Amino acid sequence: MAHSTAHTPPDAAPVSLCVRRHAKYLLRALQVIPQIHESSVDANRMNVCFFGLSGLFVLPDEFNPVREQPGERARLVQWIKTLYVADTQAGWAGFHGGNTLRTAEQGVLHAGEHAGHVAMTYTALACLRLLDDPLTGLDRVALARGVAALQLPDGSFLSSAQGGESDMRFTYCATAISHFIQDWTGVDRDRAVHFILQSISYEGGIGQGPHLEAHGGSTYCGLAALQLMDRLDALGSVQRRKMIRWCVNRLNEGFNGRPNKLDDTCYTFWLGGALTILDPFPDIPNFIRQVTPFVLETQDVITGGLSKSSDGSADILHTYLGLAGLSLAEFPGLNKVTPTLNIAQNRDHTS
Amino acid sequence: MSETSSSCASDSADSNPPWVFYRDRPDWADVQPLPQDDGPDPVVRIAYSDKFRDVYDYFRAIYASKEVSQRALSLTMDAVELNPANYTAWHHRRFLLKELNADLNQEMDYIRFVINGNPKNYQVWQHRRVLVEWLKDPSKEMRFTEIILSIDPKNYHVWQHRQWAMAAFNLFEGELEFVERLLEEDIRNNSAWNQRFFVITHTDSHNGQFSGDVLNRELTFTMNAIRKVLGNESAWNYLRGLIDNTAESELTEVRKKCSLFCHELFEHCDRKSNSSSNLLGAMVDLYCDQLEASESGSPKEDLAKAQELCRILAKEVDPIRKQYWEFMSRDLLVRFESQSQ
Numbered sequence: 001m002a003h004s005t006a007h008t009p010p011d012a013a014p015v016s017l018c019v020r021r022h023a024k025y026l027l028r029a030l031q032v033i034p035q036i037h038e039s040s041v042d043a044n045r046m047n048v049c050f051f052g053l054s055g056l057f058v059l060p061d062e063f064n065p066v067r068e069q070p071g072e073r074a075r076l077v078q079w080i081k082t083l084y085v086a087d088t089q090a091g092w093a094g095f096h097g098g099n100t101l102r103t104a105e106q107g108v109l110h111a112g113e114h115a116g117h118v119a120m121t122y123t124a125l126a127c128l129r130l131l132d133d134p135l136t137g138l139d140r141v142a143l144a145r146g147v148a149a150l151q152l153p154d155g156s157f158l159s160s161a162q163g164g165e166s167d168m169r170f171t172y173c174a175t176a177i178s179h180f181i182q183d184w185t186g187v188d189r190d191r192a193v194h195f196i197l198q199s200i201s202y203e204g205g206i207g208q209g210p211h212l213e214a215h216g217g218s219t220y221c222g223l224a225a226l227q228l229m230d231r232l233d234a235l236g237s238v239q240r241r242k243m244i245r246w247c248v249n250r251l252n253e254g255f256n257g258r259p260n261k262l263d264d265t266c267y268t269f270w271l272g273g274a275l276t277i278l279d280p281f282p283d284i285p286n287f288i289r290q291v292t293p294f295v296l297e298t299q300d301v302i303t304g305g306l307s308k309s310s311d312g313s314a315d316i317l318h319t320y321l322g323l324a325g326l327s328l329a330e331f332p333g334l335n336k337v338t339p340t341l342n343i344a345q346n347r348d349h350t351s
Numbered sequence: 352m353s354e355t356s357s358s359c360a361s362d363s364a365d366s367n368p369p370w371v372f373y374r375d376r377p378d379w380a381d382v383q384p385l386p387q388d389d390g391p392d393p394v395v396r397i398a399y400s401d402k403f404r405d406v407y408d409y410f411r412a413i414y415a416s417k418e419v420s421q422r423a424l425s426l427t428m429d430a431v432e433l434n435p436a437n438y439t440a441w442h443h444r445r446f447l448l449k450e451l452n453a454d455l456n457q458e459m460d461y462i463r464f465v466i467n468g469n470p471k472n473y474q475v476w477q478h479r480r481v482l483v484e485w486l487k488d489p490s491k492e493m494r495f496t497e498i499i500l501s502i503d504p505k506n507y508h509v510w511q512h513r514q515w516a517m518a519a520f521n522l523f524e525g526e527l528e529f530v531e532r533l534l535e536e537d538i539r540n541n542s543a544w545n546q547r548f549f550v551i552t553h554t555d556s557h558n559g560q561f562s563g564d565v566l567n568r569e570l571t572f573t574m575n576a577i578r579k580v581l582g583n584e585s586a587w588n589y590l591r592g593l594i595d596n597t598a599e600s601e602l603t604e605v606r607k608k609c610s611l612f613c614h615e616l617f618e619h620c621d622r623k624s625n626s627s628s629n630l631l632g633a634m635v636d637l638y639c640d641q642l643e644a645s646e647s648g649s650p651k652e653d654l655a656k657a658q659e660l661c662r663i664l665a666k667e668v669d670p671i672r673k674q675y676w677e678f679m680s681r682d683l684l685v686r687f688e689s690q691s692q
């Protein structure tokens with residue numbers, strides 16, 4: 001792939017945001033994923049759907065063909081709900097990331113033995129929120145039970161009831177799900193808060209778990225989870241001050257995710273989101289805005305999409321998180337993203 | 352078990368025997384493949400290859416029937432090779448390993464091979480962790496993670512796995528030396544600094560508090576690192592971490608020591624260069640500490656000095672964080688103004 005030639009050479013005039021091309025790029029991802037990506041995407045199709053759809057809702061409305069098309073919205077809702085699984089015996093429910101286990105003859109295989117993956121449940125509910133779906137056909141009580149089944153004694157959450165890793169990502173997902181279904185019975189908030197506080201590293205930021213290195217992604221997840229639980233005040237004043245310092249220190253030309261690591265487009269959202277939630281000083285958008293030239297340089301101006309750096313090739317995750325980050329910087333024309341939920345704000349009713 | 356020789360692990364090797372679809376394999380003739388139902392109008396539709404479709408059609412079949420057999424186990428190997436991120440395929444593989452009472456040491460060899468090819472995949476590390484738990488044998492973990500770290504010494508997954516193994520099986524011996532080697536190679540390796548903190552917290556602290564010889568050793572180590580590279584945020588964060596976790600009885604002394612160290616550096620550094628930003632920031636913090644603890648002999652002057660540092664940071668040394676340093680300066684005034692009157 002000749003992506004390198006697609007980037008504007010550094011001595012050229014400052015590039016603008018290629019909104020039209022990014023819209024096409026996001027739409028393509030919602031349609032067909034080429035064979036070469038089957039191995040990376042098949043179990044994570046819900047995430048790809050989220051990045052594509054959420055990206056379109058960040059773009060100016062005239063570039064979002066989904067918003068005003070009831071047929072397309074219905075198609076998306078229908079497909080997302082094919083990934084809904086419920087364990088009837090345990091009373092759990094959740095979403096899968098792909099249809100690996102769905103068959104015409106037998107429906108979802110052994111559907112009663114698993115209740116999906118908490119990250120996919122989060123992205124599915126986020127998509128349904130964007131599509132204004134009232135969660136028809138989903139059992140909110142079972143979704144809350146699905147979350148409850150994942151919480152461990154240390155307060156963290158497993159990715160799935162079948163086992164799997166537990167880290168800060170899933171703490172975030174559990175709280176975002178609870179927010180979407182307006183049912184917090186699945187989260188023991190005191191224990192969840194305890195886990196987040198335990199995962200604050202000596203550096204000031206939050207790691208994926210206790211003793212782990214502070215990281216931009218997990219710092220966002222921990223802070224957003226605290227905010228969603230309305231427990232941001234659980235941070236002591238010293239913790240809060242160190243957290244702010246660690247976050248602002250991530251700024252270079254772009255944001256990096258850890259000290260002495262390279263800048264990367266995705267941290268525009270993770271650090272931009274963390275700082276927006278912390279809201280330490282006036283005009284955070286202006287602070288984030290300093291990375292705009294870096295982010296714009298990572299655009300592929302031919303095919304659309306953003307990459308993690310100016311010499312990389314575009315992918316759907318960095319495309320979405322770059323756009324969402326620019327939205328936090330109040331980039332002209334982009335719709336506002338709700339930092340805690342990582343989706344464009346719904347203008348019809350407050351979220 | 353002759354699993355590795357019969358399936359994809361060798362398929363991708365030099366010998367490269369031609370791939371035979373499961374639908375064309377006589378020994379699978381008794382199994383009815385189960386195609387995926389993706390709904391009438393799928394989103395994020397994947398243009399599956401024939402091979403991918405074939406393997407997963409048969410995977411669904413054995414998943415549905417819960418067939419416990421060597422061939423099923425070997426099929427899961429093809430499934431995870433085609434998609435190492437498929438958590439269901441890994442889970443089913445573990446189910447079969449258990450049911451078949453399979454040789455888990457052989458599986459350890461296999462997962463080593465897979466991780467080598469996918470060192471940043473969550474599922475493969477999770478699989479390895481479960482195997483180590485089942486075997487209750489962590490003897491390969493330190494060496495293995497060291498090898499993977501030699502490719503990328505900042506790979507978060509590896510550090511996470513290594514810390515888990517160390518904490519679960521008490522494998523702290525020699526780790527400080529390992530970390531020191533990594534820091535010799537790259538003094539800016541933040542993961543190695545974090546690992547150092549992890550080690551000393553577990554082996555050399557009282558409930559996470561440092562004191563005495565350990566504290567002195569760590570302070571010396573960190574200060575030497577900072578003298579080598581002034582603008583190394585990792586080392587400054589470590590120094591701050593030490594101060595914040597110093598035993599109460601030694602706190603005043605440690606703060607004095609750090610103040611002295613900073614002022615010495617300040618005399619000699621290029622105050623306009625961005626490489627001094629961490630130093631100036633640390634000095635602001637130390638003034639704050641003193642004011643907070645009411646240890647300052649001249650609070651009014653100390654507050655003024657801290658604010659002056661914030662001004663230099665905002666204007667000259669660290670202008671991209673101008674908003675932050677101006678906020679810090681205001682914040683200092685709010686917190687300590689009454690004290691300094």
Ligand SMILES: [Zn+2]
Nearest residue numbers: 264265266308
């Ligand atoms: Zn990234």
